[in-house]
Amino acid sequence: xxxxxxxxxxxxxxxxxxxxxxxxxxxxxxxxxxxxxxxxxxxxxxxxxxxxxxxxxxxxxxxxxxxxxxxxxxxxxxxxxxxxxxxxxxxxxxxxxxxxxxxxxxxxxxxxxxxxxxxxxxxxxxxxxxxxxxxxxxxxxxxxxxxxxxxxxxxxxxxxxxxxxxxxxxxxxxxxxxxxxxxxxxxxxxxxxxxxxxxxxxxxxxxxxxxxxxxxxxxxxxxxxxxxxxxxxxxxxxxxxxxxxxxxxxxxxxxxxxxxxxxxxxxxxxxxxxxxxxxxxxxxxxxxxxxxxxxxxxxxxxxxxxxxxxxxxxxxxxxxxxxxxxxxxxxxxxxxxxxxxxxxxxxxxxxxxx
Numbered sequence: 575x576x577x578x579x580x581x582x583x584x585x586x587x588x589x590x591x592x593x594x595x596x597x598x599x600x601x602x603x604x605x606x607x608x609x610x611x612x613x614x615x616x617x618x619x620x621x622x623x624x625x626x627x628x629x630x631x632x633x634x635x636x637x638x639x640x641x642x643x644x645x646x647x648x649x650x651x652x653x654x655x656x657x658x659x660x661x662x663x664x665x666x667x668x669x670x671x672x673x674x675x676x677x678x679x680x681x682x683x684x685x686x687x688x689x690x691x692x693x694x695x696x697x698x699x700x701x702x703x704x705x706x707x708x709x710x711x712x713x714x715x716x717x718x719x720x721x722x723x724x725x726x727x728x729x730x731x732x733x734x735x736x737x738x739x740x741x742x743x744x745x746x747x748x749x750x751x752x753x754x755x756x757x758x759x760x761x762x763x764x765x766x767x768x769x770x771x772x773x774x775x776x777x778x779x780x781x782x783x784x785x786x787x788x789x790x791x792x793x794x795x796x797x798x799x800x801x802x803x804x805x806x807x808x809x810x811x812x813x814x815x816x817x818x819x820x821x822x823x824x825x826x827x828x829x830x831x832x833x834x835x836x837x838x839x840x841x842x843x844x845x846x847x848x849x850x851x852x853x854x855x856x857x858x859x860x861x862x863x864x865x866x867x868x869x870x871x872x873x874x875x876x877x878x879x880x881x882x883x884x885x886x887x888x889x890x891x892x893x894x895x896x897x898x899x900x901x902x903x904x905x906x907x908x909x910x911x912x913x914x915x916x917x918x919x920x921x922x923x924x925x926x927x928x
Contacts (some may be wrong), residue, residue: 575796575832577825577883578629579876580895582622582727582803588902601870604611609894613901614894623724623807630792630852637784642712645705648786655721655747655783656806657702657711659687661773668733673864676726677775678708678804684859686763687775694757706819708804715750717743721783754778755907756897784793789814797832797879800884803858811854824875830857831882851890873877 619625624634632641639654648654659677662669679687684704688711691702700715713721720743721735739745755777758764764774795815799822800808812819822828832853857876859868883889884905892903 575626575829575851575853575888576893576896577829577853577855577880577889578626578893579825579880580626580854581872581897582620582805582856582858593839601866601873602878603869603873605873605881606894608881609877609892609901609903613892614896616900616902618898619895619900620898621728622895622897623725625900626854629893629895629900630854632790632792636787636789637782638783638807639712639718639721639784640815641789641804641810642705642710642786643786644789644811645806645813646703646712646714647813648714648758650785650787652714652786653716653719653783654786654903655718655780656711656725658713658726658779658781659684659775660726660777660779661708661775662734662777670733671726671730673730674860675730676709677773677898679775681707683763684709684711690761690763691754691778695754699744700750703806705806706804706809708811709806710806711778712806713778715747715804716781717746717750719785720747721780723779723781724780726779747783751778751780758871779852795854797828797852798856799828799831799853799854800856801828801854801858805856805858808854808856822855825855825879825883829853829889852893 584604616625617628619634623638626637628634639656642656643652643654646654659679660671661677663672663675684707688702688704695702696832698716700713703714704710705712705737715891722744730751739748742906758774758776758778764776767774780802792811792815795811795817797820798808798812798815798817799820801822801824811817818831820828820831822831848916855876857872859865880889884903887905890905894901894903
């Protein structure tokens with residue numbers, strides 16, 4: 575079995591574009607550094623989801639919302655987009671999404687938000703679905719396919735910069751977003767959040783629009799486990815492959831939930847049946863963002879156990895998808911010579927230029 579460890583970001587919120595991050599904000603990460611230096615570099619992807627889809631054998635042009643739609647059981651052709659509950663911050667000159675601004679409501683609260691939204695804006699084919707508890711939402715609407723904004727992890731820490739709406743569908747989606755912001759500002763659920771000392775939900779971020787479509791089979795996927803990420807796309811992958819989306823605090827727990835890997839076998843008609851070989855593991859930042867504690871957790875609870883499993887022969891290889899960057903480390907190379915990687919690990923997988 576080959577674990578595929580995917581780290582979605584957001585990356586390095588402390589860093590200033592064009593400058594090195596403060597050294598004290600980043601741990602040395604010896605295990606991740608070993609993987610980056612010894613692993614074979616694979617082609618970069620536009621984002622982490624596209625990289626994972628390439629590793630699993632999904633066409634890279636399949637939009638994340640089309641995968642998520644599988645968890646909602648929506649028919650082909652239904653217009654959908656992903657929806658993220660956010661707390662945006664308005665400064666003197668900009669509105670931005672801070673680290674931790676992607677909210678993770680408790681299950682009862684998010685069901686209440688979903689029901690309230692559908693009561694207020696539903697009808698005419700508009701429905702908000704909760705696919706993954708903790709903020710993994712999907713919008714079904716006649717105009718949802720027009721959503722073109724970036725994923726929340728790609729805009730964390732940056733000012734919101736939206737292109738001008740084009741066409742009637744995108745203008746309708748922007749109107750829904752603006753109307754929902756006014757509705758959220760006065761909602762009783764936000765007053766309850768304030769009473770609990772929590773940040774208000776003040777925006778619904780609609781992104782990655784497309785139409786639901788049939789997906790190819792993924793016989794190689796042996797399991798999906800995540801830590802700290804409520805993601806409708808992962809819920810859709812699980813539904814499509816008949817998997818359960820497990821929660822895992824470390825690599826050993828995650829691997830324990832995966833289907834044991836066996837060699838390919840011959841069916842009765844002579845055809846070769848491929849057995850699951852890849853376990854998708856997604857340790858994501860929690861509500862505090864990509865802090866020093868997060869990076870230490872990645873190195874100690876995910877990378878170090880993965881390298882030990884490689885050395886012991888319990889896994890065949892290790893694949894890491896860190897943002898756009900991907901590495902593959904076969905077991906035979908775990909003791910290999912260090913390749914010459916001149917950049918720091920945060921330059922390899924982060925957003926800070928070399």
